[in-house]
Amino acid sequence: MLTKFEIINNDLIVKLDGELDHHTAKTVREEIDREIDENNTKNIIFDLEGVHFMDSSGIGVVMGRYKKVQRLGGETGVINLSSRVEKIFKMSGLFNIVKKFENKKEALERL
Amino acid sequence: MVGKNHMRLEFLSKSQNESFARVVVASFAAQLDPTIEELADVKTAVSEAVTNAIIHGYEDRVANIIIECTITEDEIEIIVEDKGKGIDDIELAKEPLYTSRPELERSGMGFTVMETFMDKVDIESQKDVGTRVMMVKRFESCQK
Ligand SMILES: Nc1ncnc2c1ncn2[C@@H]1O[C@H](COP(=O)(O)OP(=O)(O)OP(=O)(O)O)[C@@H](O)[C@H]1O
Ligand SMILES: [Mg+2]
Numbered sequence: 001m002l003t004k005f006e007i008i009n010n011d012l013i014v015k016l017d018g019e020l021d022h023h024t025a026k027t028v029r030e031e032i033d034r035e036i037d038e039n040n041t042k043n044i045i046f047d048l049e050g051v052h053f054m055d056s057s058g059i060g061v062v063m064g065r066y067k068k069v070q071r072l073g074g075e076t077g078v079i080n081l082s083s084r085v086e087k088i089f090k091m092s093g094l095f096n097i098v099k100k101f102e103n104k105k106e107a108l109e110r111l
Numbered sequence: 112m113v114g115k116n117h118m119r120l121e122f123l124s125k126s127q128n129e130s131f132a133r134v135v136v137a138s139f140a141a142q143l144d145p146t147i148e149e150l151a152d153v154k155t156a157v158s159e160a161v162t163n164a165i166i167h168g169y170e171d172r173v174a175n176i177i178i179e180c181t182i183t184e185d186e187i188e189i190i191v192e193d194k195g196k197g198i199d200d201i202e203l204a205k206e207p208l209y210t211s212r213p214e215l216e217r218s219g220m221g222f223t224v225m226e227t228f229m230d231k232v233d234i235e236s237q238k239d240v241g242t243r244v245m246m247v248k249r250f251e252s253c254q255k
Contacts, residue, residue, distance in 0.1 A: 022162040023126035060216035
């Protein structure tokens with residue numbers, strides 16, 4: 001799993017590439033949390049274009065980051081979901097707490 | 112027509128074996144000529160059952176997980192078995208959003224994912240003996 005970060009005006013964009021399961025979730029979680037803490041992050045945006053596999057462990061990762069930024073009034077967005085990942089998001093009710101956007105620009109504007 | 116086929120796989124309950132397990136089962140299922148979508152359903156369900164065996168069954172202790180797959184006609188039966196701590200209340204465990212380990216950032220969606228992606232899911236479990244998850248997937252693509 002490859003994790004890339006971009007920071008725009010205190011918003012953290014997390015681009016994930018690879019398979020998000022229980023094995024990879026641990027490192028991904030630690031890396032994101034470090035970025036959030038070091039950069040005084042407000043909102044977090046997940047770019048999931050490169051995620052070609054995700055199971056319930058991925059739900060836990062997104063939910064956990066949602067809770068973390070929410071404590072400081074931040075919101076969570078998601079862009080570029082494959083139809084598979086979208087299915088899992090729908091099933092778990094993640095769209096009740098995480099907003100889906102067309103692209104990075106829209107997410108940055110609307111969060 | 113593939114006829115009947117069977118395989119058995121035994122591996123250690125290490126998290127790096129999660130991707131190994133789902134790739135092996137998907138490769139075995141491939142002889143039924145499933146669609147990409149059907150194969151992704153199988154991979155996700157296997158990943159859920161194996162992850163549960165590692166996290167809940169063995170609670171990160173290293174022991175053996177066994178997967179058995181049987182192909183008959185147009186369907187595959189997949190059994191994922193651990194000899195770990197077992198499930199106290201299966202009905203409760205199956206409920207969406209129920210997890211016994213919220214502190215590990217589990218969402219309680221594993222069994223719901225398995226039930227959504229597979230045609231049948233049966234759980235057998237006994238305290239301190241272990242858990243067997245039996246799943247069946249029928250491939251529409253080979254019902255011709
Ligand atoms: N192999 C197992 N051995 C012992 N207990 C299990 C096993 N599989 C599941 N359980 C129990 O059933 C509960 C529900 O499992 P399920 O996979 O639905 O959710 P989860 O693993 O807690 O969270 P998630 O799968 O969303 O990360 C678990 O919290 C656990 O208590
Ligand atoms: Mg689970």
